[in-house]
Amino acid sequence: MTTPKTVLLTGTSSGIGLAAAVATARAGWTTIATMRDTTKAESLLRAAAEHGVADRIQVKRLDVVDHATIAACLDEVIAEHGHLDALVNNAGAAQVGTIEQGSVDDVRTAMEVNFFGVVATTRAALPHLRASRGRVITVTSVGGVVGQPFNEAYCAAKFAVEGFMESLAPVAATVGVDVAVIEPGAVASEFVANLGLDVDALLTAAGPYAPALQAYIARTQQSFGNAQTPAEAAAPIVEALTGDRPAFRIQTSAWAREFVGTKLADCDGSAVQALTGAWVR
Structure with a gap:
């Protein structure tokens, strides 16, 4: 009998991570579903039970900004x-704001979670993936790929991840x-809700940027109303794990491909600036 392959996922308490953990288990993988706070595993475990894959999912603690938990989890x-x-x-973690109204420490925090954690x-994980000829x-x-208004720190971190990878x-x-x-692109998950934004307070603190921020928030709320489900966004993860070389x-x-394609074909940046500039007017 072939030994099931083992995959470790980070950030599986909700959203894409939760959906991906269930999907990899359904695909036959032994799934190590990690999260910073394992008391938040109830939704994942319930979804795993509903899909009949509870026996293939192990929940473990891993905080991407705590190197000791990374090492301990991999050792286990x-x-x-x-x-x-894999x-x-x-x-x-998302972060909404613009640099003049925030702090450099806010940017460092976003980079720590979204970039240095990765x-x-x-x-x-790489020594183990070399041994198995696995995947990241x-x-x-x-x-x-596309810098977005009031997401300077978040996009900077994600740009850094893409450059690194x-x-x-x-x-x-x-x-x-x-x-x-x-x-x-936009995914209907707890990722945005977990920001815990007080929109009124945010607008009050925005000073001269308040009109632009109000326009951005209105546009964002509309885009998340037409968002993918976490399961739809997770499906390509499983395909990348299980198919030929991804x-x-x-x-x-399709929307994400078109959006990213705008940037990749935009040598002078004018197309992106015209597109995202409309979000804040």
Whole structure:
């Protein structure tokens, strides 16, 4: 009997991470579903039970900004399963605001979670993935390609992740490890709700940027009303894990492909500025 492959996912308490954990388990993988706070595993475990895959999912603690938890989690996985075949970097945190009204420390926090957390987890997993000739799949965002108003810190971190992974991919390939990034657009998940934004307070604090912020918030609320479901956004993750060597850059919807394509064909930046400038007027 073939030993099931083992995948470790970060940020699985809700949204895309939760859906991806259930989907990988349904695809036959032994799924290590990690999260910073394992008391928030109830939704994942309930979904796993509903889909009949509770026996294939293990919940473990891993905080991407705490290197000791990364090492401890990987040690447990190898001790219990003997191998790691894939890593899915999904954990992240949104941040809304503009730099004059925020602080440099806010930017550092966004980079720590969204960029350095990915770097640290990938670095720790790579020796095991070399041994298994496995894969690193990282959930970025269309915001890792197109800079978006009032998302300066978040987009900067996601741009950094894409640059890191695009640079790593050919090097990792020489030792048998495939690297890919998954770029969702708007996803109807708790990711935005978890920001806990007080819109009125945000607008009051925005000073001269309040009219632009109000326009941006109105546009964003509309876009999330037409968002993908987490399961729809997670499906390409499973395809990237289970298919032949995946493409490096994978969008999760036709809209995301068109949006990213605007940037990739925009040598002087004018098309993107015209597009995103309309969001704040």
